[in-house]
Amino acid sequence: MSALAGEAAELPARACREIPLLAAIVPALAGAALLxxxxxxxxxxxxxxxxxxxAMRAVQLRDLLAGQAWFDMTARRLDPPDGLFMHWSRVVDTPLAALDLLFGLFLAPEMAERVTRLAFPFLCLALLFALAAFTARVFADRSARMFAVWLVFLSAPMFVQFTPGRIDHHAPQILLLMATFGLVAFGLHPKRPLALAAAAAPLALSLAISLENIPFFIVALATPAILFLVEGKTAARRLLSFALGLLIFAPLTFAAxxxxxxxxxxxxxxxxAVHIRAVLVGALGFAALAAAAPRLETLPRRIVGLGLxxxxxxxxxxxxxxxxxxDPLVALDPLLRDLWLSHVTEAKPLKAFVSDPALLVSTAAPVLLGLVAALALAWRERGLAxxxxxxxxxxxxIGFTAALWQIRVFSSVTxxxxxxxxxAAAALSARLAHVMPLLRWLTIGLLCVFVSPMGLALALQSDGEAAPRETRRACLEASAFSGLAALPPARIVAPxxxxxxxxxxxxxxxxxxxxxxxxxxxxLAVDAFLAEPAxxxxxxxxxxxxxxxxCDGGETGDALIERAPQGLAAALARGESLPFLEKIPLERSPFHVFALRPAQ
Structure with missing residues (x-):
């Protein structure tokens, strides 16, 4: 009888392990779409x-589809007359262009772009759920997949980097980060060294998009090295596999x-060049260590080898x-850093949000709880696990520490x-095997809600920026630009x-x-707005x-006015009439647009 009772208690866990993953992902996607x-x-x-x-990504995509060269990252209409060579790459443009061309087969160009801007983040979100399930399976067991999808959904990615219309590089970077760690963890098994070679692909592709994942990748790059340090020649094959992956994929993404x-x-x-050289030197060093493994039998020798x-x-x-x-932004002008970058919400440090405790807790607490869970599970497990x-x-x-500097890192580490x-939920499920199935899953589900960003935000009633930019400024609404767009093309100085x-x-x-x-x-814009009108x-x-x-109400407008009360920005905000400016009336627009009168 006791055996039958134990088997009955295990049925829910077994059912959870056997449920197709789509049964979790599809409802999560439907919920995200509704929200x-x-x-x-x-x-x-x-x-x-x-x-x-x-908006800038859309401009870059249009330029590519209009025939701009693959390697030409110049924004032609920014900073005239020469344009500005952007620090972005074509990696994210590629799937966007493919979707745009696909939808363009049966939609007008403008609508094809809009559908692309809706489809891209939705597909990225689906892939995030799948990658989270894969990674949770690597770290825990099959039952953890469902919990991972549920918890990632409750972390509200659809309100931040995966929201409808989001076509920037942040969502792909989060996906590549998750894929890298899932594959690195998978490849630590002695029989799966090729997974470490595969992990080099998302790592290299992520670097080609932007450098924001580098703090995380320090951990990924160090993992096979530490494994070799601990295990010696038994880990040489895995170290060599990772090195070969870097030697293949890093140059490929660089050349592309x-x-x-x-x-x-x-x-x-x-x-x-500075990054590819460091990666290739490190990869060649890893390969050399793997080849020399039989001679590096002692720990001190391996320490010296890795140190070199x-x-x-x-x-x-x-x-x-x-x-x-x-600082990768070391070349940024100090005045611009003060008047512009310091006012960008996602670039602010965590301490800047102490005035909104609900936002602070709902953002930071789940990451800290995840850290505690990972440490507890590391203490509980043995060996590879x-x-x-x-x-x-x-x-x-690493992610939480980086988020202390810029809060946007939370969207990557969460x-x-x-x-x-x-x-942790999967481990708790195993511990509660004796509890009635309905009560067991209800308990775990409620705990997942209470430790998630969405659950905490609802419980604490945060009305801060948990869903950034939901309240649209009139200065950036699409309808505000119709009158301006009708004017003949011109060179504009604006905030x-x-x-x-x-x-x-x-x-x-x-x-x-x-x-x-x-x-x-x-x-130029900042100096002009700060200067006295003459x-x-x-x-x-x-x-x-x-x-x-x-436009009154822009992010940097108040800072300009406060810095220079007698400057041009302050004069425009007060509605003063200036002799060298002729106002151009625009109907139903929040903009104050002026043409420069001919010089006297």
Missing amino acids: TLPRARAVWSAGEFYDSDD TVAPSRYGLSACDAYS VGAAALGAFLASAPHCLG RGRWAILAAAIL PLAMVALAG VDMGAHILAFTPHHVFAAPYHRDNRGNR AAERLLRAAGAELLLW
């Missing part, structure tokens, strides 16, 4: 952009995204661009934390935060946009500006 339906409608009906990077004419250039903010490899990789980096070792959980704990810790919590939307919604050129490489154009006129004429645009 974000208003935003999807706005993208479909009006073509709204909810983030400057999405960097123009041959730029192979020798080093950039701190994009995949460049690390020193060689670091030396290759420092020899190319020592200034890149710190312990090592895997320790790696995940290290990645979560899915990893949810995987750790899924492992920094409006530049990408002007490019996306109108045919005009703009000097300023929220991109750190645009020091010249952004500084000095501002001289700056605008010298730059060849034709139109001046002001």
Whole structure:
């Protein structure tokens, strides 16, 4: 009888392990679609952009589809007359272009782009659920897959980087981060060394998109090295596999995204010579260590060997661009950093949100709970499982530390934390095998809700920025640009935060946009708005500006007015009439647009 009771108690867990994964992913996707339906409608009906990077990505996509060269990353209408060479790559443009061309077979170009902007984040979200389930299965067991999908859904990615209309690089980067750690953990098994070679592919592709995952990848790169340090020659095959993967995929992604004419250039903010040299030197060092494994039988020898490899990789980096070792935005003008970047919500440190405790707790607490779960599971397990959980704990810790500097890192680290919590939920499920099935799953489900970002936000009634930019500023709404778009193409000086939307919604050129490489154009706009009107006129004429645009309520407007109460921005905000400006009336528009009068 007791055996039958035990078998009956195990049925729910067995059923959870056998349920097809789609049975969890499909409802999660349906729930995400319902929760974000208003935003999807706005993208479909009006073509709204909810983030400057999405607007700029659309501009870049249109240029590519119009025939701009693959390696030419110049934004032609930004910072005239020469344009600005962006730090982005074509990796994200590729699936977007494929979707746009597909939908363009039966839709008008404008609608094809809008459907692309809806389909892309939705497909990315589906892939995130699948990758989270795979990674949870690697770290725990099959029952953890369902918990992972449920917890990732409750982490509300559809409100942040996977929201309808989001076509920037952040969602792909989160996917590649999850894939890298899932494959690295999978490849730690002695019989699966090829998984480590495969892990090098998403890692290299992520670097080709942007460098924001580097803090996490330090853990991924160190994992096979630490394994070799601990196990010696028994881990040599896995170390060699990882090294070969890096030697194959890093040069491939570099060659696919960097123009041959730029192979020798080093950039701190994009995949460049300094990064590929360090990766290749490190990979060759790993391969050499694997080949020399029989001679490195003692721990001290392996420590020396790994130390030499690390020193060689670091030396290759420092020899190319020592200034890149710190802040990748080191070249950003200090005034722009103060008046623009410091006001960008996602670039603010965590401490900037102490005035909203609900937001702070719902954002940070789930990641800390995931870290605690990963550490507890590492302590509880033995052998390979312990090592895997320790790696995940290290990645979560790195992510949380980075988020103290810029809060946007939470969108990358939170899915990893949810995987750790899924492992804890699976362990709890095994512990509660004696509890009635209905009560058991109800208990675990409620606990998942209470430790998730969405559950905490609802419980604490956060009305902060848990769903960023839901409240649209009139200055960035699609309808505001119709009158401006009807004007003949001109060179516009406008606040920094409006530049990408002007490019996306109108045919005009703009000097300023929220991109750190645009020091010249952004500084021109900031200097002009800060200067007293007579000095501002001289700056605008010298730059060849034709139109001046002001909109009350922009992100940087208050900072400009506060910095210079007698400056041009303050005068425009007060509605003063200036002799060198002629106002252009626009119906139903929040913009104040002025043409520069002919010089006297």
